[in-house]
Amino acid sequence: MEHNPDRLALPVGTTLDRFIMRKQEDFPYATGELSQLLRDIALAAKIVNREINRSGLIDVAGAYGQQNVQGEEQQKLDVIANIRFIRALRNGGEVCTVISEEEEDMIQTGKNQGKYVVAIDPLDGSSNIDVNVSIGTIFSIYRRQSGIGQEGTLEDCLQKGIHQVAAGYVIYGSSTMLVYTTGAGVNGFTYEASLGEFFLSHPNITTPKTGNLYSINEGSSNSFTPGVRDFVQYCKDQNFSARYIGSLVADFHRNLLKGGIYIYPSTNKAPNGKLRLMYEGNALAFIVEQAGGKASNGAKRLMEIEPSSLHERCPLFIGSTELVEKAEEFLTKERQAVSAAQEA
Ligand SMILES: O=P(O)(O)OC[C@H]1O[C@](O)(COP(=O)(O)O)[C@@H](O)[C@@H]1O
Numbered sequence: 001m002e003h004n005p006d007r008l009a010l011p012v013g014t015t016l017d018r019f020i021m022r023k024q025e026d027f028p029y030a031t032g033e034l035s036q037l038l039r040d041i042a043l044a045a046k047i048v049n050r051e052i053n054r055s056g057l058i059d060v061a062g063a064y065g066q067q068n069v070q071g072e073e074q075q076k077l078d079v080i081a082n083i084r085f086i087r088a089l090r091n092g093g094e095v096c097t098v099i100s101e102e103e104e105d106m107i108q109t110g111k112n113q114g115k116y117v118v119a120i121d122p123l124d125g126s127s128n129i130d131v132n133v134s135i136g137t138i139f140s141i142y143r144r145q146s147g148i149g150q151e152g153t154l155e156d157c158l159q160k161g162i163h164q165v166a167a168g169y170v171i172y173g174s175s176t177m178l179v180y181t182t183g184a185g186v187n188g189f190t191y192e193a194s195l196g197e198f199f200l201s202h203p204n205i206t207t208p209k210t211g212n213l214y215s216i217n218e219g220s221s222n223s224f225t226p227g228v229r230d231f232v233q234y235c236k237d238q239n240f241s242a243r244y245i246g247s248l249v250a251d252f253h254r255n256l257l258k259g260g261i262y263i264y265p266s267t268n269k270a271p272n273g274k275l276r277l278m279y280e281g282n283a284l285a286f287i288v289e290q291a292g293g294k295a296s297n298g299a300k301r302l303m304e305i306e307p308s309s310l311h312e313r314c315p316l317f318i319g320s321t322e323l324v325e326k327a328e329e330f331l332t333k334e335r336q337a338v339s340a341a342q343e344a
């Protein structure tokens with residue numbers, strides 16, 4: 001944000017609700033359901049924000065004692081956030097079906113008139129909850145393909161990222177922000193807890209074409225493929241800074257604003273990487289592209305991957321266009337070397 005010495009004297013500004021309403025006025029034939037859906041998500045985000053803020057004081061921190069569908073240890077806040085977002089989406093009435101990282105199957109809201117399907121990672125970076133480090137929520141919104149009046153179908157849920165009508169994330173950090181796109185740029189809103197409102201703080205976010213930050217879990221470097229290893233070496237040769245929080249939302253948000261690349265590659269342990277296409281990858285890919293950046297699985301545009309299951313994983317290379325393209329160059333060389341070896 002540009003420094004403005006008068007800023008402190010200014011009123012806080014445009015609320016998220018007013019911003020959504022103004023955008024709605026740009027589309028007089030739109031019915032307002034998507035706008036209402038974004039408001040429902042913002043409401044759930046405020047509730048989850050409250051739970052996170054006081055998690056050290058009341059019994060909502062720590063392990064829940066069960067594993068989710070991915071075989072990962074659930075934290076109490078994973079479960080709470082999942083309940084809160086699903087409840088808000090069900091009560092809102094615009095959504096027929098929700099898919100969540102925390103749920104094995106589709107969740108039918110019972111609102112069969114709803115035109116939309118939502119994919120959500122209710123709490124991202126949950127290993128950072130107990131240590132007061134930034135965590136987040138990630139969501140994608142799709143228009144249903146099946147006819148109104150019945151439950152949403154698997155086909156409604158398994159759409160390519162390019163079909164998202166909106167996507168966003170909430171970062172619960174040193175301040176709480178909601179960042180979203182409906183395909184006409186990216187805007188960020190900062191939460192003012194005493195007023196209970198998100199205010200427009202980062203209008204028209206654009207990401208730098210390049211940057212000097214690289215974010216990858218180098219603890220797994222023994223199982224990186226040669227292309228990834230070479231790209232990481234390239235980053236070091238350029239004297240880039242390594243930054244890795246371990247909460248995708250927080251790592252992504254920093255790089256979006258400052259320029260850089262985030263990588264979660266395929267490794268020996270996780271041949272398709274760790275991140276989930278439907279709950280994490282596609283939403284951030286839509287946002288980064290709308291901000292002028294790029295997202296890829298190393299071989300193709302992430303949003304063009306045809307999903308085949310709700311919880312499928314994908315390698316992720318996301319951030320400043322020049323850096324993602326550079327990483328893709330190294331991966332292309334790796335693939336060429338593999339096929340040359342196979343032919344020999
Ligand atoms: O510890 P690792 O393997 O680097 O994993 C960190 C990544 O895993 C995740 O925590 C997965 O998200 P969840 O907390 O939603 O399961 C990402 O947010 C994060 O970037």
Ligand SMILES: [Mg+2]
Nearest residue numbers: 121123124125
């Ligand atoms: Mg996550």
Ligand SMILES: [Mg+2]
Nearest residue numbers: 101121123124
């Ligand atoms: Mg999660």
